[in-house]
Amino acid sequence: MSSVIAKPTARPVTPLGILTKKLEAAVQEINQRTDLPAELVANIKQAWRLAAGLDPYIEEYTTQESAALAALAETTATEAWGEHFTEGTTVRPLEQEMLSGHIEGQTLKMFVHMTKAKKVLEIGMFTGYSALAMAEALPADGLLVACEVDPYAAEVGQTAFNQSSDGAKIRIELGSALETLEKLAEAGESFDLVFIDADKKEYIAYFQKLLDTNLLAPEGFICVDNTLLQGEVYLPAQERSVNGEAIAQFNRTVALDPRVEQVILPLRDGLTIIRRVNP
Numbered sequence: 001m002s003s004v005i006a007k008p009t010a011r012p013v014t015p016l017g018i019l020t021k022k023l024e025a026a027v028q029e030i031n032q033r034t035d036l037p038a039e040l041v042a043n044i045k046q047a048w049r050l051a052a053g054l055d056p057y058i059e060e061y062t063t064q065e066s067a068a069l070a071a072l073a074e075t076t077a078t079e080a081w082g083e084h085f086t087e088g089t090t091v092r093p094l095e096q097e098m099l100s101g102h103i104e105g106q107t108l109k110m111f112v113h114m115t116k117a118k119k120v121l122e123i124g125m126f127t128g129y130s131a132l133a134m135a136e137a138l139p140a141d142g143l144l145v146a147c148e149v150d151p152y153a154a155e156v157g158q159t160a161f162n163q164s165s166d167g168a169k170i171r172i173e174l175g176s177a178l179e180t181l182e183k184l185a186e187a188g189e190s191f192d193l194v195f196i197d198a199d200k201k202e203y204i205a206y207f208q209k210l211l212d213t214n215l216l217a218p219e220g221f222i223c224v225d226n227t228l229l230q231g232e233v234y235l236p237a238q239e240r241s242v243n244g245e246a247i248a249q250f251n252r253t254v255a256l257d258p259r260v261e262q263v264i265l266p267l268r269d270g271l272t273i274i275r276r277v278n279p
């Protein structure tokens, strides 16, 4: 049986979220002070307002998520992920912050519509929020193959998919993503759109596999999540975590690969869009 907890506040995991929190702390600090120049105080407060207002504004004016997606986000936020890992219910340390959410889900949905994709591959499904968002945009005969290594997260996702009219378009592949990619490539499968969002240390391997095989359709696109890794990629290298260094190397690898062109969108924690140069 799933163990749930009171909905905890998600910690900031994007450059903007972290910046906003730091500015908020600075504003609290300067509110205690009377000795600071008025212009400095006004500038810091204006910087905080600019940063703090952006995400809520984008949320308000972006099409609302479906009831199925809202319910899945709620379920994911109230699962006791910390306990699940210590008790061995999950094979990996998972957390609610992994879920991409409303704005990124809606963006991915738009990409499926814009590319008219019929086959989508997701590498790193977690509880299935981005998978279901993309499936909602697929035609009735579309297919989304979702790779996930954690059986418990996959089960939460499958339960949500069963409750959505779009869930039948999703096929979960449980296991290591690299092994699944090998299997899919051997089976001659090919995808119009691929979303990479699993182990940051394996991003380069996923990318190479997609391009070295026919897994990425000739006119296909790859979307890659967390390519700003909380700002670590552009902050001093000696301050980077293992994942920060892995993403910095991934970004360099993509930038140096003559087979592709790419753009990093500063959406949430960074979303890179990649296509082959000469399909």
Ligand SMILES: C[S@@+](CC[C@H](N)C(=O)[O-])C[C@H]1O[C@@H](n2cnc3c(N)ncnc32)[C@H](O)[C@@H]1O
Residues within 6 Å of the ligand: 092, 094, 098, 099, 100, 101, 123, 124, 125, 126, 127, 128, 129, 130, 131, 147, 148, 149, 150, 153, 175, 176, 177, 178, 197, 198, 199, 202
């Ligand atoms: C950031 S979460 C994915 C979030 C999801 N795309 C969403 O938007 O809700 C990353 C997921 O990748 C899975 N994962 C990590 N390493 C993996 C691997 N080697 N193979 C398959 N899945 C993996 C984790 O278990 C986790 O559920």
